[in-house]
Amino acid sequence: MSNRLKQFLFGIWGLLLIPLFMPILERGLKAANVFSDLGGVVTTVFGNAAVTTVSDNLVALGQQRWFKFAMVFLTGMLVGIALEWLNRKSAEKRASELRSLGAKFRSVSDSIKIRNASSEWPDNVRDLKPAILSAFTSARKFGLWVPNEHVYQLPDATFLCEYFRSVGKLLEEGQFDKANSEALSWKPFLDNVTLS
Structure with missing residues (x-):
């Protein structure tokens, strides 16, 4: 939905609120003696009879059955538009976070691949463990399966490197x-390796 149409609908809705709040406004103005003050600005500009007539007509309009239906219908439309906008923003944020997680996975994979040349697994990635655990924690937030601590008992880092690369x-x-x-397709492999 275009921004202009949204602004138009919110403007109409705002105008429709005036008759609903007019009885409250009218009571407040009468309590403040705005209508009876002959030297008041309202009386000077519009005249007491004109203000009273407009006020009475707005109050009567707000009590019409069709007006209440229109107000409820338009309010429902605007709530729907607002919910749709919030849902889209939430989905965009989630997609952005998932892409960021993918970049993090690929970065960790590249770092592990560089270290995989040495035969000191898992000691050669001690300094990468915080980054690995952070990536796992982030992935769990999105419901992705992640390997457990048994991954460090494997003979080398190939499993972890490929997991991060492909999922990332x-x-x-x-x-x-x-x-x-x-991610789930890697689970049986890790389970089989750790069982043997």
Whole structure:
């Protein structure tokens, strides 16, 4: 929905609120003696009879059945528009966070790959463990399966490196469902290796 149409609908809705709040406003003005003060600005500009007539007509309009229906209908439309906008913003934020997580996965994969050349696994990635745990924690927030501590008992870092690379690539591309399936596809391999 275009911004101009949204602004137009909110403007109409704002105008429709005037007759609903007019009885409250009228009581407040009468309590403040605005209508009876002959030297008052309202009386000087509009005249007491004109203000009273407009006020009475707005109050009568606010009590019409069709007016109340229009008000409820328009309020419902505006609430729907607001919810749709919030949902879209939330989805955009989630997609951005998932792409960021994918970049983090790929970065960790590259760092592990560089260290994988040495034969000192898992000691050669001690300084990367906070980054690995942070990536796992972030992935869990989105419901992705992540390896447990048994991954450090594997003979080398190939499993972890490939897990991060493949899942990270899909996350960066915005393919969350495929990334979730890819992550789950690594679970049986880790389970089989740790059982033997």
